[in-house]
Structure formats: structure tokens, C-alpha cells
Amino acid sequence: MTAPMTEGWPASAAAAARIATERYGPPDEASHNTLIWHDRAPWKRVVVSRTMVPHRFPREHLDVVRHVVDHPVPADRIGDLARFSGSVVYDRTRGELSSHCENEEGNILALNLAHDVVAHGMDVESARRRCHEAIETRDSPDRDPYLDALTFEPGHAPDPDEATIDGDLQDRLRQALGATDHKS
Template sequence: MKPQLTEGWPTSAQAAAMATTDRYGPPDEASPSLLIWHDREPWRRVVVSRAMVPHRFPHTHVDVVRHVVDHPVPTDRITDLARFSGSVVYDRTRGELSSHCEDEEGNILALNLAHDVVAHGLDVDSARHRCHEAIETRNTEDRDPYLDRLIFEPGRGADPDEVTIDDEMQDRLRQALGADRPA
């Protein structure tokens, strides 16, 4: 990675950018505040940000890297995701589940547990407890495998929702906005 891409960035963001570049090669997009990698298996997207978001679960750290996968989430499980971790985010329309943390390992763990919550009905308290315990195994012989790789296959989960406005009203709205009708 070209060092000038992260010049002036906080150390933790620079470290995340370097680790991501070492693993996935140079970013596909770069701006003064973001580096983005597209379609690096198993990720739909990896984003490293100059901005540091303080986070205290399961320990004090800053979130600087986001990993995004395709993953359906039933609407009745979205609240449980929010209760599990504020760093796990579901974009229903795109069908994307993401986690932002200090490193890829933390995001893999969070996404594995999020999957267990939405797909297998793991209760939120158990997921939070497992997250805490897994982090404690990072540098031990008993390392939790949820830190190392996704335990699920990402799958399309886009939900474009339902049209609630009739065709005539949609046409009037498009004309008023000067927009073309989508294909």
C-alpha cells in the first residue's frame, strides 16, 4: 500500500489499512478518509476508515474497519441484532450484514454470532457472553474458531420491499423529479 494513502491517519486506522492491504492487495477505491476493497472472498466489501468510533463491547477499542457480507435477516430478528452489538448493522434493502471493529478478527466473530442469532435463534445474552469469552481466547491454545473464519456461506438476502404507490402516482412522481422509470 502506498503510505501516502493513510498519511495523517490515526495509528489504529493505519494498522487496519496495512493489515487489509497485506491480506487483499491494494484497495479498489481510496479517498482521504476511506479505503475500499470490493468482492474479496468472502466479503462483498471491506472498508477501512480514518474515523475512529469508540466502542466498549466486549472491551474498549475503536472501530475502524467494516466487513460486509450478503446475508438475509428476517425482520423479526433485526431488533435482536441491534441488542447484540451496535457495531453489527443490517441493510435490508441491499441484504447486507456488516460489522465494524478494530480488526477483521473481531468482525468475523461478530458476524458469526450475528448469524447464530438470526439463523439459529441464539439468544442475545448468550451471543454477548460468547463474544466476550472468544475475545479472551485470542492468544491462547483454546482459541475460539469463530475468530478465524465465517461459519456460514454468505447468501443473497436483498429485500427491495413492496410497492405501495400505484403506477399512475409513480409516473407523476418521476415526472416531477425528472427521473426515468427504473427497469
């Protein structure tokens, strides 16, 4: 099914698309560069891209698939996420936490550890060490359960922030821009 959609894609990106299609069915959106699945529990969104991003933590690989969940992150913990892994991204306005990696198992691991960092106060070095150690267990009888399923329940927590422009100025800006909807 994905073969025509991923024609010309690098092998690792095409393989990630095939695996996602086998697991979640046909994508909800498809373009020349990206396939997207929406609302495939536990994921809010799964995105496979033909663009491969080199990543060296915890070992060298190419990031091609992103998994997104709703998850609150306190503002004072956002920096810890960035120090934990550059592939873990928090969109505060939407309340979305995501990870991109070479496969779903890597994203599950990263999101579980990100949750531990922001919700349970795990320090960044401990999270990075656990990530490395978990990857080492991939093919062992003592496989780390953080590779297999989320250890938390995703929860919606958008943060639309606070207006810093007063209502009168907002109205004048809308009028100048020709907007008629006062919610834009």
C-alpha cells in the same frame, strides 16, 4: 503501499489499512478518509476508515474496519442484532450484514454470532457472553474458532420492499421530476 494513502491517519486506522493491503492487495477505492476493497472472498466489501468510533463491547476499543457480507435477516430478528452489538448493521434493502471493529478477527466473531442469532435463534445474552469468552481465548491454545473464519456461507438476499404508491401516482411523480426512466 498504503503509507502515502494513510498519511496523517491515526495509528490504529493506518495499521488496519496496512493489514488489509497485505491481505487483499491494493484497495479498489481510496479517498482521504477511506479505503475500500470489493469482492475479496468471503467479503463483499472491506472498508477501512481513518475515523475511529469508540466501542466498549466486549471491551474498550476503536472501530476502524468494516467487513460486509450478503446475508438474509428475517425482519423479526433485526432488533436482536441491535441488542447484540451496535457494531453489527443490517441493510435490508441491499441484504448486507456488516460489522465494524478494530480488526478483521473481531468482525469475523461478530458476524458469526450475528448469524447464530438470526439463523439459529441464539438469544442475545448468550451471543454477548460467547463474544466476551471468545475474545478471552485470543492468545490461548483453546482459541475460539469463531475468531478465525466465517462459519456460514454468505448468500445474497436483498429485500427491495413493497411499493406503497400506486403506478399512476408514480408516473405523475416521475413526470413532475422530469424523469423518463420508469425504473427510477
